[in-house]
Amino acid sequence: MSSRSVAVQAIEAAIGRVREDKMSRLEKLANEIKYVIADFCGPNDVKNLSLTGPVMYTVIKPRETEMSTKHVINTIGIDLLPLAVARHRAQRTGWRISGYNQGPDKMDRDINRFIDEYLRPGLVPRSAITYNFNFTAAQDILEFHNAAVYYARTLAEKAVKCGPRAIRKDSGRYSALQGSRRMEVPDYVLNISPTEDKRFKEAMYIFETACALFPDELSASLPMRSVMVRFFRSFAPWVNQQVRCIQSMLENHLYFMVSVDNSMAVKLRGQPTWGPGRSMLSRFVIRQDLATIYRLDVGANLLEHLQVVEAQRGILQRYREESWLPIQDEAWLLRNPHTNNWSLEVDHIANKYRESDEGPMAAWYRTLLDRNIDDVVLNGSESIVACETCLTKWGFVFWDCQKLDWHSDNRLVSYEQMAILATGVSVDNIDLRRNTWGRGRGLCDCERPWSERFERSSGYYC
Ligand SMILES: [Zn+2]
Numbered sequence: 001m002s003s004r005s006v007a008v009q010a011i012e013a014a015i016g017r018v019r020e021d022k023m024s025r026l027e028k029l030a031n032e033i034k035y036v037i038a039d040f041c042g043p044n045d046v047k048n049l050s051l052t053g054p055v056m057y058t059v060i061k062p063r064e065t066e067m068s069t070k071h072v073i074n075t076i077g078i079d080l081l082p083l084a085v086a087r088h089r090a091q092r093t094g095w096r097i098s099g100y101n102q103g104p105d106k107m108d109r110d111i112n113r114f115i116d117e118y119l120r121p122g123l124v125p126r127s128a129i130t131y132n133f134n135f136t137a138a139q140d141i142l143e144f145h146n147a148a149v150y151y152a153r154t155l156a157e158k159a160v161k162c163g164p165r166a167i168r169k170d171s172g173r174y175s176a177l178q179g180s181r182r183m184e185v186p187d188y189v190l191n192i193s194p195t196e197d198k199r200f201k202e203a204m205y206i207f208e209t210a211c212a213l214f215p216d217e218l219s220a221s222l223p224m225r226s227v228m229v230r231f232f233r234s235f236a237p238w239v240n241q242q243v244r245c246i247q248s249m250l251e252n253h254l255y256f257m258v259s260v261d262n263s264m265a266v267k268l269r270g271q272p273t274w275g276p277g278r279s280m281l282s283r284f285v286i287r288q289d290l291a292t293i294y295r296l297d298v299g300a301n302l303l304e305h306l307q308v309v310e311a312q313r314g315i316l317q318r319y320r321e322e323s324w325l326p327i328q329d330e331a332w333l334l335r336n337p338h339t340n341n342w343s344l345e346v347d348h349i350a351n352k353y354r355e356s357d358e359g360p361m362a363a364w365y366r367t368l369l370d371r372n373i374d375d376v377v378l379n380g381s382e383s384i385v386a387c388e389t390c391l392t393k394w395g396f397v398f399w400d401c402q403k404l405d406w407h408s409d410n411r412l413v414s415y416e417q418m419a420i421l422a423t424g425v426s427v428d429n430i431d432l433r434r435n436t437w438g439r440g441r442g443l444c445d446c447e448r449p450w451s452e453r454f455e456r457s458s459g460y461y462c
Contacts, residue, residue: 027055034059035067043068043138068138073128076145079198081131083205086118088141090212091289099216099318104223111213111227119234140291144208147294152200155249156192159395163189163407164384189406195357199398203242204290206235207250210243210323211286217320232325236353237332238364238397244324248392251281254293254302261303276306282321284309328436329368341426344372347419359401362415367391369418371435372427378418380411387444 026034038046038060046067050060060067076084093114100107133141161167165176167185174185192200214220214228232240255278262272276284284306285293296302309315325331332349333342346365355361369378370385384407385391396404404412427435 023055027053031059035063038063038067039070042142043071043133043135047135047139064135065132068133068135069128069131072133072138072141073131075142078128080145080201080205082118083202083209084141084145085131087144087205087209087212088137089118090114090209091140091144093212096212096215096287096289100218104218104221107219108224108227111224112230114213115227115231115234119231143291144289147290148201148204148208150294150298151250151253151290152197152204153192155246155253156196156200156395156398158253159245159249159393159398160190160192160403162390162393162395163403164394165407165409186406188400188402193400193403195400196398196403199242199360200246200395203239203246203398206239207243207246207323208290212289214323215286215320216318218318220320220322220326228325229331233331236355236361236364237329237349237368238360239353240325240328240331241364241367241397242360242395244322245392245395245397247282247285247323249395250285250293251278252393254281254285254297257297258303258306261300273303274307274310275303276310279321280306280310280316283316283319286319286321286323287316330432336426339426339428341428342432344369344422344425344427345419346422350415350419357400358415359399359404360397362401362412362418363396363399363404365415365418366412367396369422372432373421373425375421377413377421381408381413384408384412387446389446390444 026037029037034056038049041049046060046064050057050064072084073081093110095101102110167174167176167190168182174190175182176185177183210231213231214224218224219228232243255276258275262275265271265273293302296305330342333344333346334348335341336343346368350361353361366378366381367385367388370382385396394407
């Protein structure tokens with residue numbers, strides 16, 4: 001007899017022994033009422049409820065998948081579900097913690113299969129009835145979603161204050177300089193719009209999926225480079241930049257939280273405890289899943305946990321420091337077949353990765369053209385796009401057009417204008433890489449408030 005048959009018989013026998021006068025009030029309720037109660041609970045609570053005894057088990061267990069799936073869809077929403085499934089399946093490979101279990105060639109094949117299954121067709125929203133989650137899968141998906149929502153909001157709210165124009169708060173009112181006068185800041189600049197919030201959430205999911213599939217240094221090496229390019233080409237190039245921003249913002253946030261803990265230690269004991277280096281934090285956020293980081297962060301156990309990781313010397317050594325595609329934009333650009341140079345025309349990208357708002361695409365395109373095209377139309381926004389560190393803190397590729405326009409005083413030109421400038425223009429490999437390098441490590445006093453530098457160059461200060 002199978003173990004399942006034995007279990008079923010044991011439950012039936014247990015139910016037979018349950019006396020109605022010994023039942024709890026919950027167990028005595030009609031099944032329809034029990035289902036209504038279960039609908040208000042998360043998967044973990046329903047699972048625990050089913051384990052309280054044979055009565056609840058027999059009511060809940062047959063509807064496990066239906067209940068869990070409904071809860072996931074109601075919480076996450078159908079649009080985000082393909083990415084939620086991809087993130088969940090990527091994490092379940094175990095590569096993030098245990099490392100790759102095969103050589104590069106076989107891993108390349110496995111990750112290609114993953115992309116085929118979960119990213120290519122999976123990014124097209126499917127009907128709700130095609131999804132099925134058991135309690136355990138639902139719990140993992142919801143725990144991650146909870147953390148992703150928290151960090152999407154936290155990182156967006158920090159970034160929105162780091163734009164080129166300084167925003168000052170006096171007596172609850174927000175103002176900024178316009179010429180020599182102080183003007184009230186519009187709500188659309190201060191608030192995170194639904195489309196911006198969605199971008200932050202999606203980027204959190206893609207960031208975590210990338211960390212789970214490409215955790216090791218090995219994954220960035222030549223045998224596996226093409227599959228990493230293929231993964232990121234499932235998304236737009238500005239999404240690659242969003243993932244880069246997310247990692248940097250998350251590191252900065254954790255660094256800040258650890259600094260707060262250390263400030264407390266100085267107050268209490270007169271000296272700081274230990275603090276992590278930047279390189280350690282880069283590797284840590286690639287190794288550690290977001291739900292755990294969230295628990296450590298809100299539970300104020302982050303510093304303690306990082307000390308434990310530090311004590312396990314070498315544990316982070318094999319991890320990458322970058323979650324994004326390091327060669328940046330070339331993976332999306334086309335080469336001119338005659339000259340072999342990179343074309344700066346990107347209509348094929350704009351058509352393939354359509355966005356509801358032009359902001360992220362235009363912001364990304366402006367950085368691509370920077371230094372590659374010298375034109376008076378672009379000169380007005382040079383000071384804005386000159387430094388990738390400042391752009392990253394601001395999260396330049398997340399914002400809607402109207403927010404970008406306000407911060408740049410309408411000097412970030414439209415996609416259409418840039419497309420005209422780029423018509424027929426191509427650059428060779430060396431120039432493209434040198435110009436990208438220049439943006440990443442340009443002459444910028446990043447420690448000084450960006451707004452101060454920007455306003456002086458723009459004439460905001462009279
Ligand atoms: Zn800078």
